[in-house]
Amino acid sequence: MPRILSRPFYARATLTVARELLGCVLARRVDGRDTLRARIVEVEAYVGEEDKACHARAGRTPRTDVMYGPPGIAYIYLTYGMHYMLNAVTEPDGCPAAVLIRAAEPLEGIERMRRARGTDDDRLLAAGPARLTQALRLDLRQNRADLRGPLLWIEEGEPVADRDVAQSPRVGCQTAPPPWDRIPWRFYVAESRFVTPGTRGLAAPTTGPAARKTRGGNRAAHRR
DNA sequence: GGATCGATCGGCT
DNA sequence: GCCGATCGATCCG
Numbered sequence: 001m002p003r004i005l006s007r008p009f010y011a012r013a014t015l016t017v018a019r020e021l022l023g024c025v026l027a028r029r030v031d032g033r034d035t036l037r038a039r040i041v042e043v044e045a046y047v048g049e050e051d052k053a054c055h056a057r058a059g060r061t062p063r064t065d066v067m068y069g070p071p072g073i074a075y076i077y078l079t080y081g082m083h084y085m086l087n088a089v090t091e092p093d094g095c096p097a098a099v100l101i102r103a104a105e106p107l108e109g110i111e112r113m114r115r116a117r118g119t120d121d122d123r124l125l126a127a128g129p130a131r132l133t134q135a136l137r138l139d140l141r142q143n144r145a146d147l148r149g150p151l152l153w154i155e156e157g158e159p160v161a162d163r164d165v166a167q168s169p170r171v172g173c174q175t176a177p178p179p180w181d182r183i184p185w186r187f188y189v190a191e192s193r194f195v196t197p198g199t200r201g202l203a204a205p206t207t208g209p210a211a212r213k214t215r216g217g218n219r220a221a222h223r224r
Numbered sequence: 225g226g227a228t229c230g231a232t233c234g235g236c237t
Numbered sequence: 238g239c240c241g242a243t244c245g246a247t248c249c250g
Contacts, residue, residue: 044242053242055235063235081232083243100242130243172242196243198226227249237239 002155004148010071014090014097018045019187021088023160026104027153028136034112036136038104038126039157042188042195044170046087047097053176056096066144067096074152076133076143083130084139088147088154102129102171102186105194128196166190168202 005024010017021043028036046054055077056064066075067089075087075098087098104126106113113125113135126132133139138152145152167184174181186202188195 046242055242058236061235077242078234079241080243081234081241085242087242102242128243170242175241225250228247230246231244233240235240 002157005072005154005156006148007070007072010088010090010147011092012090014045014047014099015185017088017090018043018099018185019165020159021099021101021154022165022187022189023157025107025155025157026101026136027155028109028138029149029151030109030112030137034109036109036112037107037155038113038132038136039107039194040101040104040154041192042101042103042186044100044102044187045090045097045185046100046170047091047185049096051097052180053170053173054097060096064096067098068094072147074142074145074147076138076140076145078140079130084133085129086133086136086138100129101132103127103188103192103195104132105192106135123193124197127194160189164190168199171196171199171202 021040024040026038026040030036048054049056049059056067060068063077066073069089070093071089071091073089075089076084078084086101089098091097106122106125110122114120116137117125117135124131126135142152147154166188168186169182169184170186
């Protein structure tokens, strides 16, 4: 039996939780019988009111209230009037922070995910935060759900080695004031083909002439 | 492969 | 009123 991540796992520093969530298995029970499972390959950390890209920058409001509560709870919100995003609340009770689950590799219940997404391209079933919630049939009704089940949970997985993890600035945060627009708090499995398409070029924020070559090289280097 | 654009609405200024 | 922690279609090269 796979072990379900416990509350203390989420109660730690958000960057640590984000990094360690890579390789873990996101699971979802639908229609009271079917189980959907997918391996997490891309996440982002959002940490506190100081983090000007984090929703908690506006303080405690009806929407962000859940981030101020106990860890190990789902924070799901609607964005662009049509897309849902899944986060795992982190840090001890009272600290507003969360990890956005951005992409995953489908493992089980793939046929149901195809139906939910309306596509047969398995690579795109959960490659992006909104695609992921659509594949797993998540919406506002699962906001504040306990991540230890029974509707939604995350299992321990095969750990991802440091050499296989890449970092980059967070996607879609370009309008946040510095340094929050560039801080490399996105973590992903470098060689996975299930990360959000078109976000690989964002690679580590190294600067200078040498970094330029690396950037183009990263894309061709990892293929599968 | 890359750039641009419209969809669509709750939450916050 | 404004604007997103986005996606997919479409156009171009």
